[in-house]
Amino acid sequence: MISVKNIYKNFGPKGEIKVLKGASCEIQKGEQVVIIGPSGGGKSTFLRCMNLLEEPTYGEVWLEDSLLTPPDPYLHFDVIEASRTFGKMQAEHPERAKEDIIREIKEKDLLTSREGKAYKTLLRDIESQYREDINKARSRMGMVFQHFNLFNNLTVIQNLILAPVELKLLSKEEAEARAMSLLERIGLADKRDEYPSKLSGGQKQRVAIVRALVMNPEVILFDEPTSALDPEMVGEVLDLMKDLAKEGMTMVVVTHEMGFAREVADRVLFMADGVIAEEGTPKDIFENPQNPRLQQFLQKVL
Amino acid sequence: MTAWNTFYRQFIELEAYKNFLIGLKNTAIIAVFGLLIGLVVGCLLATCQILPKTNRFIKFLSRVADVYIAVFRGTPMVVQLLLIHFVIFPAAGINIDSVIEAVLIFGLNSGAYVSEIMRGGILSVDIGQTEAGRALGLTYGQTMMKIVLPQAVKNVVPTLGNEFIALLKETSVVSFIAVTDLTKAFKSIGDSTFEYIFPYLMLAATYLILVLLVTGLIKLIERRMRASDKR
Ligand SMILES: Nc1ncnc2c1ncn2[C@@H]1O[C@H](COP(=O)(O)OP(=O)(O)OP(=O)(O)O)[C@@H](O)[C@H]1O
Numbered sequence: 075m076i077s078v079k080n081i082y083k084n085f086g087p088k089g090e091i092k093v094l095k096g097a098s099c100e101i102q103k104g105e106q107v108v109i110i111g112p113s114g115g116g117k118s119t120f121l122r123c124m125n126l127l128e129e130p131t132y133g134e135v136w137l138e139d140s141l142l143t144p145p146d147p148y149l150h151f152d153v154i155e156a157s158r159t160f161g162k163m164q165a166e167h168p169e170r171a172k173e174d175i176i177r178e179i180k181e182k183d184l185l186t187s188r189e190g191k192a193y194k195t196l197l198r199d200i201e202s203q204y205r206e207d208i209n210k211a212r213s214r215m216g217m218v219f220q221h222f223n224l225f226n227n228l229t230v231i232q233n234l235i236l237a238p239v240e241l242k243l244l245s246k247e248e249a250e251a252r253a254m255s256l257l258e259r260i261g262l263a264d265k266r267d268e269y270p271s272k273l274s275g276g277q278k279q280r281v282a283i284v285r286a287l288v289m290n291p292e293v294i295l296f297d298e299p300t301s302a303l304d305p306e307m308v309g310e311v312l313d314l315m316k317d318l319a320k321e322g323m324t325m326v327v328v329t330h331e332m333g334f335a336r337e338v339a340d341r342v343l344f345m346a347d348g349v350i351a352e353e354g355t356p357k358d359i360f361e362n363p364q365n366p367r368l369q370q371f372l373q374k375v376l
Numbered sequence: 377m378t379a380w381n382t383f384y385r386q387f388i389e390l391e392a393y394k395n396f397l398i399g400l401k402n403t404a405i406i407a408v409f410g411l412l413i414g415l416v417v418g419c420l421l422a423t424c425q426i427l428p429k430t431n432r433f434i435k436f437l438s439r440v441a442d443v444y445i446a447v448f449r450g451t452p453m454v455v456q457l458l459l460i461h462f463v464i465f466p467a468a469g470i471n472i473d474s475v476i477e478a479v480l481i482f483g484l485n486s487g488a489y490v491s492e493i494m495r496g497g498i499l500s501v502d503i504g505q506t507e508a509g510r511a512l513g514l515t516y517g518q519t520m521m522k523i524v525l526p527q528a529v530k531n532v533v534p535t536l537g538n539e540f541i542a543l544l545k546e547t548s549v550v551s552f553i554a555v556t557d558l559t560k561a562f563k564s565i566g567d568s569t570f571e572y573i574f575p576y577l578m579l580a581a582t583y584l585i586l587v588l589l590v591t592g593l594i595k596l597i598e599r600r601m602r603a604s605d606k607r
């Protein structure tokens with residue numbers, strides 16, 4: 075469904091803040107993946123790279139067969155082989171194995187912006203064959219934010235139908251019907267004409283989840299959906315998420331709710347220092363952690 | 377003859393009120409259309425500055441906007457008026473009605489202020505609103521038009537109102553380029569009767585009434601907008 079390949083993300087004007095350092099993962103259709111890890115480890119950044127709210131510095135993000143990022147030359151051996159740098163290194167040491175040269179180029183980040191015509195053509199071919207318009211791709215992936223981010227200038231129903239109608243995925247009537255049946259399902263049909271400022275935190279977040287659902291997404295990304303909620307409202311949001319999980323919605327959830335991770339996750343990723351330091355079933359991760367950082371982390375949070 | 381009688385005779389019997397009405401009309405035209413042009417120019421400038429600087433062209437536009445704003449905010453209105461009317465337009469061979477010219481110049485000037493107001497308004501909208509829009513697959517433009525700008529405009533209505541009031545009062549300098557506005561109308565009454573008390577008191581009163589009217593109008597708009605989100 076989603077595959078994230080060797081993502082690096084640097085922030086700051088000169089890219090001096092290195093947040094993601096080669097993180098990868100594969101999300102299968104119908105799978106619920108929970109990402110846990112210490113604060114500042116890059117979980118949000120990683121999740122936001124999946125729908126390109128952050129543009130990865132290196133690496134590729136794929137949604138099914140669509141490439142969302144520009145192709146990363148380091149991930150394509152044939153592209154590296156076509157580069158001038160590779161040609162030069164091979165000419166200097168004809169005895170060296172191809173794989174060896176490629177490894178050195180990757181490790182030392184030797185590719186530049188001028189690598190010759192063949193190299194450029196190959197990259198352009200990949201691009202034209204696989205690259206998908208980011209807005210189109212995003213309409214296939216929902217996202218739920220820690221701070222809800224409901225549109226303050228629109229009523230609940232307007233929040234729900236804006237994107238599908240604006241993107242011409244549904245007619246206004248279809249979108250409204252769909253939105254209303256989802257609102258009924260979460261018991262908020264009577265709030266259809268309220269503005270978000272009138273809703274409680276839990277209601278806001280459930281409406282935000284419905285806003286993603288109206289788009290009929292293939293996957294929903296959640297970034298700490300319950301962290302900004304009063305404790306008594308956490309349950310209603312988690313319950314809705316559990317329902318979605320049971321229905322087989324593909325979900326990637328960054329959360330500090332370990333109970334949710336244990337109960338719902340098919341797979342747990344532990345992210346620390348910008349990499350996926352360990353991954354496994356909830357059982358593996360919580361009962362038999364290998365990585366010392368994970369052991370430490372679990373001691374603190376459990 | 378008392379000062380009041382002099383004024384009354386000049387205003388009513390000698391029909392200076394006709395001149396007053398022309399002045400009132402011109403002042404209103406310059407202020408209102410100046411603001412409208414200012415809004416258009418200001419939104420364009422703010423857009424140039426706020427677009428993500430992804431390519432050289434946008435960076436260039438943003439620099440142009442910076443310079444424009446610096447020049448128009450950094451020099452007095454009167455100077456701009458004189459410079460454009462007596463130097464730039466003649467040099468460019470442009471010869472248009474002075475009122476229209478004043479509208480243009482005030483619009484250009486106001487644009488610089490409006491753009492700063494709009495930019496502040498846009499930046500004051502939580503970035504999460506933009507992210508939510510983009511995450512749904514809306515384009516930058518759609519997110520701006522449907523989500524960010526409506527909130528930004530609501531935030532800046534009071535400030536835009538102040539800008540309009542400032543503009544309205546500043547129109548009093550257009551007599552420098554021979555436009556009959558309120559100020560000029562009352563000044564000429566004074567000049568022809570050598571009695572200045574009532575012309576200038578009336579002048580002040582007229583501006584005051586206009587400003588109070590505008591203030592009321594802004595309050596009304598503000599209330600309307602607030603009603604829409606019941607906060
Ligand atoms: N736009 C940015 N500019 C500079 N630094 C950033 C930016 N976004 C994130 N960072 C830094 O990247 C690091 C990782 O941030 P991120 O939000 O991904 O962590 P996290 O694992 O989600 O943490 P938390 O559990 O606190 O949400 C942090 O140190 C943060 O300061």
Ligand SMILES: [Mg+2]
Nearest residue numbers: 117118119298
């Ligand atoms: Mg986070």
